[in-house]
Amino acid sequence: METELIAPAATTILTGAPSTQDAYLSVAGIAKSYGSQTVIEALDFHVRRGELVSLLGPSGCGKTTLLRLIAGLVAADSGSITLGGRELAHVPAHQRNVSVVFQSYALFPHLDVQDNVAFGLRARGRPATGIPAAVAEALALVRMSDYALRPVGLLSGGQQQRVAVARALVVNPDLLLLDEPFSALDRKLRETMQIELKALLRSRGMTAIFVTHDQDEALAVSDRIAVMNAGCIEHFADPATLYARPATAFALEFVGLSTRLAGVVRHCQASVASIETACGTVSANADFRPGSAVVVGVRPERIRVVPSGQPVPPGWNAVRAPLTDVVPLGARTHLYGRAGKGNAAGASVGEGQGDGEGDRLLCERANTEGGMLGEAGSAVREGEVLGWQWPVADTLVYPAWTA
Amino acid sequence: MRTPRTVDGFVLLAAPALVYLAALYALPLVLLLLKSFNAKGSFPSIAGYTEFFADPFHLKILWRTVRVALLTTLLALLLAYPTAFVLARARGFVQSLILLALVLPLAVGVIVKTFAWSILFRSDGLLNKTLLAIGLIDEPVRLLYTETALVISAANVFLPFMVLPIYAVVRQLDARLPEAAATLGAGPLFCFFRVIAPLTLPGVIAGSAFVFSMAVSMYVIPSLIVGERSQTLSMLIARSYLFLRDEQLGSSISSILLLIAVSVVLGSSWLLRRLSGGKT
Numbered sequence: 001m002e003t004e005l006i007a008p009a010a011t012t013i014l015t016g017a018p019s020t021q022d023a024y025l026s027v028a029g030i031a032k033s034y035g036s037q038t039v040i041e042a043l044d045f046h047v048r049r050g051e052l053v054s055l056l057g058p059s060g061c062g063k064t065t066l067l068r069l070i071a072g073l074v075a076a077d078s079g080s081i082t083l084g085g086r087e088l089a090h091v092p093a094h095q096r097n098v099s100v101v102f103q104s105y106a107l108f109p110h111l112d113v114q115d116n117v118a119f120g121l122r123a124r125g126r127p128a129t130g131i132p133a134a135v136a137e138a139l140a141l142v143r144m145s146d147y148a149l150r151p152v153g154l155l156s157g158g159q160q161q162r163v164a165v166a167r168a169l170v171v172n173p174d175l176l177l178l179d180e181p182f183s184a185l186d187r188k189l190r191e192t193m194q195i196e197l198k199a200l201l202r203s204r205g206m207t208a209i210f211v212t213h214d215q216d217e218a219l220a221v222s223d224r225i226a227v228m229n230a231g232c233i234e235h236f237a238d239p240a241t242l243y244a245r246p247a248t249a250f251a252l253e254f255v256g257l258s259t260r261l262a263g264v265v266r267h268c269q270a271s272v273a274s275i276e277t278a279c280g281t282v283s284a285n286a287d288f289r290p291g292s293a294v295v296v297g298v299r300p301e302r303i304r305v306v307p308s309g310q311p312v313p314p315g316w317n318a319v320r321a322p323l324t325d326v327v328p329l330g331a332r333t334h335l336y337g338r339a340g341k342g343n344a345a346g347a348s349v350g351e352g353q354g355d356g357e358g359d360r361l362l363c364e365r366a367n368t369e370g371g372m373l374g375e376a377g378s379a380v381r382e383g384e385v386l387g388w389q390w391p392v393a394d395t396l397v398y399p400a401w402t403a
Numbered sequence: 404m405r406t407p408r409t410v411d412g413f414v415l416l417a418a419p420a421l422v423y424l425a426a427l428y429a430l431p432l433v434l435l436l437l438k439s440f441n442a443k444g445s446f447p448s449i450a451g452y453t454e455f456f457a458d459p460f461h462l463k464i465l466w467r468t469v470r471v472a473l474l475t476t477l478l479a480l481l482l483a484y485p486t487a488f489v490l491a492r493a494r495g496f497v498q499s500l501i502l503l504a505l506v507l508p509l510a511v512g513v514i515v516k517t518f519a520w521s522i523l524f525r526s527d528g529l530l531n532k533t534l535l536a537i538g539l540i541d542e543p544v545r546l547l548y549t550e551t552a553l554v555i556s557a558a559n560v561f562l563p564f565m566v567l568p569i570y571a572v573v574r575q576l577d578a579r580l581p582e583a584a585a586t587l588g589a590g591p592l593f594c595f596f597r598v599i600a601p602l603t604l605p606g607v608i609a610g611s612a613f614v615f616s617m618a619v620s621m622y623v624i625p626s627l628i629v630g631e632r633s634q635t636l637s638m639l640i641a642r643s644y645l646f647l648r649d650e651q652l653g654s655s656i657s658s659i660l661l662l663i664a665v666s667v668v669l670g671s672s673w674l675l676r677r678l679s680g681g682k683t
Contacts, residue, residue: 102579123584
C-alpha cells in the first residue's frame, strides 16, 4: 500500500493538449545552446490552429529564444518545427510566412506608416495595384487610417504598436508571434490594447503566440499558457486549470499568489496524504511515500481565517498561526500569517527543505459587509494566533526538490 | 532660462578659436581670391581665369582631376562599406584591432604611405612579382605612373575617412530592423536595398564628401605616383606659383579648385538635411 510517487522530471506536462495530429504548430525535441550555456533542451510544444497561446516565464527562461527559433531568426541545434504540415527547420526566416511583432516594434524609420505596412507585400512581390487597398484595410483594422502618411517617428507608443500589428497581419501570415508587445505601454493603455488585439486576432482566426513575463497579460489574452522555467515548459494549460491546479510548484508561485508550507509526509493511505508542517498537520489528495519532503500550496481565496479553537468542518484542513500583516487592497484584503520554522511536534524536517524559509500563510477576503472576519464580525489584532482553514480538496502538494 | 551672463561666458570661450580661424584660415582665403583678380599692375582683372579656360591642356587637367577624385571616392566606398559592417559586428579585441589598422596609417603620414605604394607598383615591385608568380600575366605590367595606380593608392590612403562615417551610422542601426524585414518576407537583397542602404545613406554621403574633397585637392600622392606625365590641378597650382611665378594664374586655379570642393561639401550637406528632415 505504499505508493511511491516518482517526481516527474520538469519536462512538458500537457493538460488537455492536442494530439500531435491536430496540432497546427508542432515543435518537437528542440534544443538550443550558446557555447556552454544550454538555453533550451529537448522541448516539445504544440499549438492548435486559431489558438492564442502565451509563453510565460521569468527573464532567462528561454521564452524569447523559443520565439526566435519558431520565427527562424535563430537556428536550432536539433529538433523539428512543423507549421501546417510544413517542416520549417531549414527554411530561412523570410520564407516561413511567420510574422513577428517585436517589443520595440522595429518600424522602419525611413518610411511613413503606409509604406511600413506595405513593406511585406512589396517584399513578397505582390502586384502593385493591389497593395494600396490591402494597406488601407489593414490600417482600418487597427484604427490607424488617418495616420497613413505620418512619419513613424512622430507616433506614440500605442500607435506604433498598432502599425506594427497591421504590418504583421497584412501579409496574411500562417502564424503571428509577439514578443512582449505591451511592455512598452503604460498600464491603462495596456489593458485596452490587450482586449483589442485579442478581438482582432479572434476575428481573423489567427494563430498567435505571445511572449510575456507578466502573468496578468498572459491570463488576459490566452487560450492556453505555457509556464516556462530554465528552458523547460513546466505547465501548459488554460488559465483556469493553470490557476486552480498548477502542475508544479514553480507554476504555482509564478501565476497568482499562494500560501506555501514546507512539510513532511507522515502517512499516506488510499491516496490521502497526511503532511506535518510547522503550524499543524494537513491532509491532501495526493500519493507520496511517507518521509517525502514536500511543499504545500493553497490559493488565498480558498482559505478562511477564524478565531483559534473554532471547530474544523469535516473535509477541511486547519492550522494555527499568528497573524502578521493585514494588507487592505480596495475590494479585498490580504491577511498574512507566520508559518514558523522547524516543526511544532519537534520532529525534524526533511533534507533539502531548508528551515521553512519562504513559507507563508496568505488568505484573501473580499471586503463584504460582514467586515474582515465573516462570522465573528470582530476586528483582528496583529500577532493574534488564529485558525486558518481550507477544504482538503484545495490543497496542492509538490515534491520539495522542485520548488 | 539662461541668464545673459551665461551666454556671454560661452561666447568668450569660443573667441580664441574664432580668432584663429579668421586669421589663419578665412583671411588667407580672402587674400587668395583677391590675388586671383590681381594682374601685375591692374586690378581687377580676370586674366587668370581666361588664361586657364582658354588652354585645352588646362581643361584636360581639370577633367582628369575631377575624374580621379570621383573614381577614388567610388573605390573607397566599395572597400569601406563592407569594412564598416565588419567593424560594427566585431567585438572587443578584434574591433580594436581593425580600428587600429584603419587609423594607424594616418599617423604614419601620407608621404611615407605613398612611397610604399610606389615601391609596390614598380615593375620589379611586389604586385608585379605576385601577378607573375600566379601566372595572371606573362611580363611585368606598367602600373606606376598610371591613373589606375593613382586611384588605388589614393583610395587606400583616404579609406579611414570613408569607413568611419559609415561605421558611425551602422552602429546606430537597430538590429531588429533587418529581422523585421526578414519575418515580413524580405530576402537578403530586398532587405539590403530597401532597409539597410537607405538607412546608411547619410554615412555614405558624409564619407563621400570627405574623400572627394581630399582627393580632388591631393598633391603628394599624384606627385609621387604619376609625376609630371599626368598632372592634376594641385600640381598645376604648384607649378604656377613655384615654377612659372604666375601668382594670378595660381590663385585663379586655386579658387576654381576651392569652388569645386566647397560645392561638393555644400551639396552633400543639403542632401543630408533633406534626408533627415523628411522621414524622421
